[in-house]
Amino acid sequence: MENFKKYAVLTVFGLFLLGFGIAHFLLPDVHFSAAERKELAQMPTISVDGIVSGDYFTDTETYLLEQFPLRDLFLDSKRIIDKHIFLMQSSGGYVSADDHLTKLDPTLNEKHVKYALNIFNSILEKHPEIGNAYYAIIPDKNYYMAQVTKQPTLDYAQLYSMMEGLNAEQIDLRELLSLNDYYRTDSHWKQENILPIAQALCEAMGVPFDDSGYTAHSLEGFKGVYYELSENPPEPDTLTYLTNEAIETAVAQRLSDRLQWEPMEIYNEANFTAENTDPYDVFLEGPEMLLTIENPNAKTDKELILFRDSYGSSLTPLLVDSYAKITLVDLRYLKSSMLDRFALDFENADVLFLYSTTMLNSAISAGLG
Amino acid sequence: MLFSSISFLYFFLPAILIVYFLAPWRAKNYVLLVGSLFFYFVGEPIYVTLLIFSSVSDYLHSLYIETHRGTRGAKIALISSIVINLGMLGFFKYADFFLSSINSVLGTSIPLFGVPLPIGISFFTFQTMSYTIDVYRGEAKADKNLATFGTFVCLFPQLIAGPIVRYTDISRELHERKHTLEDLYLGVRRFVFGLAKKVLIANALGEFCAHYRTAQGSVIFAWLYAIAFALQIYFDFSGYSDMAIGLGRMFGFKFPENFNYPFISKSITEFWRRWHMTMGGWFRDYVYIPLGGNRCKKSRWLFNIFVVWATTGLWHGAAWNFVLWGLFFGILMILEKVFWEKYLKNFGLLRYACTLLLILLSFVIFNAATMAQLGADLKAMFGGAPLWSADTAYYLKSYAVMFAIALVGATPLCKTLWGKISARYRSLDAVAEPLCIAVLLFAVTASLVSGGLNPFLYFRF
Numbered sequence: 062m063e064n065f066k067k068y069a070v071l072t073v074f075g076l077f078l079l080g081f082g083i084a085h086f087l088l089p090d091v092h093f094s095a096a097e098r099k100e101l102a103q104m105p106t107i108s109v110d111g112i113v114s115g116d117y118f119t120d121t122e123t124y125l126l127e128q129f130p131l132r133d134l135f136l137d138s139k140r141i142i143d144k145h146i147f148l149m150q151s152s153g154g155y156v157s158a159d160d161h162l163t164k165l166d167p168t169l170n171e172k173h174v175k176y177a178l179n180i181f182n183s184i185l186e187k188h189p190e191i192g193n194a195y196y197a198i199i200p201d202k203n204y205y206m207a208q209v210t211k212q213p214t215l216d217y218a219q220l221y222s223m224m225e226g227l228n229a230e231q232i233d234l235r236e237l238l239s240l241n242d243y244y245r246t247d248s249h250w251k252q253e254n255i256l257p258i259a260q261a262l263c264e265a266m267g268v269p270f271d272d273s274g275y276t277a278h279s280l281e282g283f284k285g286v287y288y289e290l291s292e293n294p295p296e297p298d299t300l301t302y303l304t305n306e307a308i309e310t311a312v313a314q315r316l317s318d319r320l321q322w323e324p325m326e327i328y329n330e331a332n333f334t335a336e337n338t339d340p341y342d343v344f345l346e347g348p349e350m351l352l353t354i355e356n357p358n359a360k361t362d363k364e365l366i367l368f369r370d371s372y373g374s375s376l377t378p379l380l381v382d383s384y385a386k387i388t389l390v391d392l393r394y395l396k397s398s399m400l401d402r403f404a405l406d407f408e409n410a411d412v413l414f415l416y417s418t419t420m421l422n423s424a425i426s427a428g429l430g
Numbered sequence: 431m432l433f434s435s436i437s438f439l440y441f442f443l444p445a446i447l448i449v450y451f452l453a454p455w456r457a458k459n460y461v462l463l464v465g466s467l468f469f470y471f472v473g474e475p476i477y478v479t480l481l482i483f484s485s486v487s488d489y490l491h492s493l494y495i496e497t498h499r500g501t502r503g504a505k506i507a508l509i510s511s512i513v514i515n516l517g518m519l520g521f522f523k524y525a526d527f528f529l530s531s532i533n534s535v536l537g538t539s540i541p542l543f544g545v546p547l548p549i550g551i552s553f554f555t556f557q558t559m560s561y562t563i564d565v566y567r568g569e570a571k572a573d574k575n576l577a578t579f580g581t582f583v584c585l586f587p588q589l590i591a592g593p594i595v596r597y598t599d600i601s602r603e604l605h606e607r608k609h610t611l612e613d614l615y616l617g618v619r620r621f622v623f624g625l626a627k628k629v630l631i632a633n634a635l636g637e638f639c640a641h642y643r644t645a646q647g648s649v650i651f652a653w654l655y656a657i658a659f660a661l662q663i664y665f666d667f668s669g670y671s672d673m674a675i676g677l678g679r680m681f682g683f684k685f686p687e688n689f690n691y692p693f694i695s696k697s698i699t700e701f702w703r704r705w706h707m708t709m710g711g712w713f714r715d716y717v718y719i720p721l722g723g724n725r726c727k728k729s730r731w732l733f734n735i736f737v738v739w740a741t742t743g744l745w746h747g748a749a750w751n752f753v754l755w756g757l758f759f760g761i762l763m764i765l766e767k768v769f770w771e772k773y774l775k776n777f778g779l780l781r782y783a784c785t786l787l788l789i790l791l792s793f794v795i796f797n798a799a800t801m802a803q804l805g806a807d808l809k810a811m812f813g814g815a816p817l818w819s820a821d822t823a824y825y826l827k828s829y830a831v832m833f834a835i836a837l838v839g840a841t842p843l844c845k846t847l848w849g850k851i852s853a854r855y856r857s858l859d860a861v862a863e864p865l866c867i868a869v870l871l872f873a874v875t876a877s878l879v880s881g882g883l884n885p886f887l888y889f890r891f
Binding site: 066085113146168 | 431435436437439440441443444447472473474475476611612614615618619622634641644645646820821823824825827828829830831832835856857859860861863864867868871872873875876877878879880881
């Protein structure tokens with residue numbers, strides 16, 4: 062019996078070590094992970110510089126990790142072990158409660174917030190011809206989720222306090238949202254739930270807003286950014302987008318990578334596919350450095366320049382009827398120093414900085430510039 | 431390369447095991463030597479030259495000492511070896527520390543060298559120094575074979591994080607060792623349990639300690655942090671030692687034990703007979719006893735303790751909190767021996783509680799990045815924070831099971847129970863143990879693949 066045990070232990074050990082090692086060599090490398098929405102590392106190229114600096118070995122370790130056989134099974138297993146054996150409240154920083162999923166973000170990065178603040182103020186300083194300047198901070202989902210889970214959160218009070226240094230009028234959105242205004246499996250808010258947000262913004266900016274006359278279009282099976290990161294994901298969300306006459310007749314254009322203006326759809330259902338990494342790209346084609354939406358039949362002839370992150374993609378269509386022209390700038394892809402190259406007309410325009418707490422808290426690493 | 435990495439577990443280790451066991455006996459040391467040098471090269475492509483230099487230097491020094499035994503030349507060679515080893519350690523590990531301390535105190539701006547610290551330098555310089563000293567003392571014969579000696583120095587299981595293996599510990603095995611099923615089995619078992627201790631327990635406790643730094647503090651959170659860090663460093667280091675001992679066993683070497691359930695100690699003296707035992711032994715044999723130990727005047731004895739503990743602290747890291755940590759233990763040892771041991775010896779539980787409290791405080795000192803942080807941590811522990819906070823509740827709930835596992839695992843209870851059960855239910859044990867190994871390997875792999883927090887704390891040494 063003793064010998065049986067010894068051989069059994071050695072066999073198990075040998076099977077693990079050899080089995081996975083051989084499987085790695087036999088299986089083809091995977092290029093993209095749908096669960097993680099990222100390109101997976103490929104075998105690095107050997108170079109003398111890489112070896113001497115150690116980068117080659119670091120990159121090889123990353124490659125071996127990301128191409129490990131049955132990777133998704135192991136990732137799921139880790140979550141199950143954390144939640145059901147060690148009874149942890151979160152696994153890998155991901156939390157679930159009331160069918161909602163989110164990622165913990167408990168640390169305020171003041172350096173990042175200050176960095177964003179300085180960029181926004183510098184834009185305002187360079188363009189004194191601006192009509193009115195506003196800012197609105199979108200609380201991330203954790204702000205409301207913490208009321209349910211009591212999870213640690215970043216110091217929102219301090220973040221808001223720091224942003225008061227922006228030379229613009231604040232439009233406070235905190236009381237206008239709740240957890241259910243966000244997708245269960247994604248970090249974003251639901252367009253059908255943010256009409257009050259659009260109304261509050263318009264009222265603050267002194268433009269009319271009409272919350273009636275919308276038609277809802279639903280796309281089932283929206284698996285948000287957190288869906289694959291939970292060991293027990295809830296039902297997929299329903300992505301709903303709203304249209305009205307103004308949205309349907311407005312003309313949208315995007316600045317392509319070749320710096321040419323191209324027409325685009327405000328809502329593009331073609332992006333709601335399994336092949337697309339982020340179905341939320343239904344709204345204004347996802348991340349774009351510069352967009353314009355013009356509505357000659359708008360209730361005003363005013364112009365809005367909106368500095369935004371991805372939350373702005375679903376909010377902006379709701380403002381189309383209130384502004385003759387809305388210019389959307391994503392400072393992650395179009396640096397503030399380059400704005401003048403694109404002849405944005407700040408003269409008497411309303412300027413709105415609309416950013417989530419997540420973006421402000423990671424402004425430097427997000428590439429805001 | 432870390433033992434707890436995919437590249438080591440699933441590529442390097444199976445490859446070297448296969449090549450080693452297929453190689454003829456005469457080639458086995460060469461396989462280990464080449465494999466070990468490659469192992470170090472992956473982590474330190476440039477500093478592998480330092481490892482080779484250290485090996486060749488002490489090989490030559492020791493041969494000279496042996497052939498000139500009893501002469502002045504032998505003594506000079508010994509001093510030369512010590513100076514070279516301590517010089518290397520001093521330059522790479524301490525030069526910038528001392529320079530920046532001088533700059534702080536004197537307001538000067540002496541430029542720092544900015545030299546990266548070679549991994550494991552504290553371990554392999556101590557190892558080669560002990561060899562030369564042992565040869566000088568006549569306790570070991572100089573190895574005439576450079577490859578065999580190189581194998582001793584570079585042996586990858588213990589190269590970068592100990593245990594500090596002396597030449598005399600494995601000299602017989604270097605020249606003639608057997609490979610048995612029993613050794614392979616015990617080695618694998620020890621390795622897997624060590625791996626689980628490091629990856630599943632130590633890393634999770636490390637996450638808890640990281641949360642402490644960013645969360646809303648409280649007195650209770652501060653104490654939980656102290657407990658968590660003490661357990662983290664225990665499971666991290668003892669887990670790594672287990673892996674090293676297990677790997678050594680697989681290749682036919684019996685390394686000395688390094689940990690023996692230190693948290694059941696009833697005194698600080700006992701703690702240091704159970705914690706990092708090979709390092710404690712090294713300082714005893716090569717610093718404390720040569721200085722005179724306790725066989726001298728009381729003032730000299732106190733000085734000896736001061737030197738040993740200051741250097742022990744400094745060995746752990748080039749920062750003043752480590753020196754403070756070492757001196758903290760030095761003072762405690764003195765007080766224990768001179769004052770309170772005789773009063774406390776009849777109060778078992780009180781002795782144990784006091785010892786544990788002091789150990790926890792010592793690890794708070796150990797882990798402080800700066801003196802200011804140390805002050806803040808101690809203040810929080812002793813009332814300088816609210817008693818409780820929402821974050822404390824959240825993290826305690828999240829890590830309660832992990833704390834329970836770690837607290838029980840830090841005692842001999844599990845080993846004792848397992849021993850009793852396996853002796854009584856042999857058939858069950860024959861199935862349960864391999865199943866346990868499989869489950870642990872699976873869980874460890876899941877943790878590694880998820881790319882969790884996985885630094886080994888003692889690498890900075």
